[in-house]
Amino acid sequence: MISYREAQGIIAEQVHCLPTESIRSGQALGRVLAEPVTSPINLPSFDNTAMDGFAIASKGVPVPVGSAWDVLGEQAAGDGISQATTGCWEIMTGARIPDGYDAVIPIEQVRITQLHPDGRPARIESTDIALPGQHVRRTGEDIAHGDIAMQAGERLAAQHVMLLAGLGISHVQAIREPRVALICTGRELVDDVDQVLIEGQIRNSNGPFLAARLAAAGARVVHVQTVSDEPEVFIAALNRSLEFVPDIVMSTGAVSMGRYDFVPDTLLRENAKILFHKVAIRPGKPLLFARLAGGQLYFGLPGNPVSSAVGLRFFVETAIRAMTGLLPERSLLVPIKTAMKKKPGFRFHQKAGLQVDENGRLFAEVLSGQESFRIRPMLQSNAWVVLPEEAEHISAESLVEVYGLGHLEFPFSRELSP
């Protein structure tokens, strides 16, 4: 049995960033940029008005209250190049500033002193001082042509998609998503929800959970299969899953000490290299990590639901991060509500509630019902609390490491540029 830290070190040694691919910007949500994005244009791409009002030529000096202009034209959003010399133009928010003008007086800061027969303003007078450049959104003021708009390593959120669309960038170079195949083992498992269970059978809850979590973690689930406890059936499933060209094969169950816990021996017989088996953690101790003969990574997660969740969250997700080029995760340090006692020598991953007290301070509460068969308490938890390997007593109010339910979720919902 090795420590959590040693296990993480082995994963870090074995896992490398995946190759890159060109993807459509509209489909880039959640993907990690492989190259910086340079702006191909100025944004805004022309000087335009931030206000509905009248464009004027300030000639570089403040224009006093009571100044008056004839209204010589009109410019709306979408109108092209126009040339102005004297007077002023009525202008609408977003419209290009007519050449020759350099400031905008909002409609609220003028008095209309004459109207055209059709009701449009013919002459105006200012009721406020107007400064050169006021209410003009300058060309390139948001992003200039050639500026770095996004850095390599940034994970693309909706706001990135907005900027890519604004810049007219159709494709970006992103790191390929890790492809994951999942094999659930256990002759007791039933996938078909319409199938009536006979005594001894249970429904496969790990499979749908892990598939959902993998997608949320930025992986692509390429194949899911459920198999019984015969090694030959498992080998056939393994070979079938390899047809889907996974980067990672994951299994649940059959990694512990029982007569039917065939995964470690079967992998060895299939010429896999077992990199570790059993980690000093709770729950999830029997976890196995290997490299298959074909080079794919293999995670054998324990079958108990919470043990499989911990295996995914704290081992597989570590690998997914490294494969997608994200920096290693950092935890929050948050005071724990109540004192805890634990068995030393094991690092505990506990389902927890991260909450805010009446003074707005965060605190973490380890929930009751931590046994690894219990699914229901997972619905009460919004975070994981880690109790360190060496600790035996954790006093109330002491700081503990807190992690989001997934590596991309609160408190790490957004990856800022490195």
Ligand SMILES: Nc1nc2c(c(=O)[nH]1)N[C@H]1C(S)=C(S)[C@@H](COP(=O)(O)OP(=O)(O)OC[C@H]3O[C@@H](n4cnc5c(N)ncnc54)[C@H](O)[C@@H]3O)O[C@H]1N2
């Ligand atoms: N003598 C020992 N027994 C056990 C040890 C040990 O050290 N010595 N370790 C225990 C720990 S800790 C765990 S965790 C489990 C892990 O066992 P396996 O990974 O071999 O898993 P299974 O025995 O196949 O299943 C365990 C449990 O989980 C249920 N299960 C399995 N797959 C699913 C699924 N897809 N959906 C829902 N539930 C599933 C299965 O029915 C069992 O109840 O071993 C302990 N034993």
Ligand code: MOO
């Ligand atoms: O560690 Mo097992 O994972 O206790 O249930």
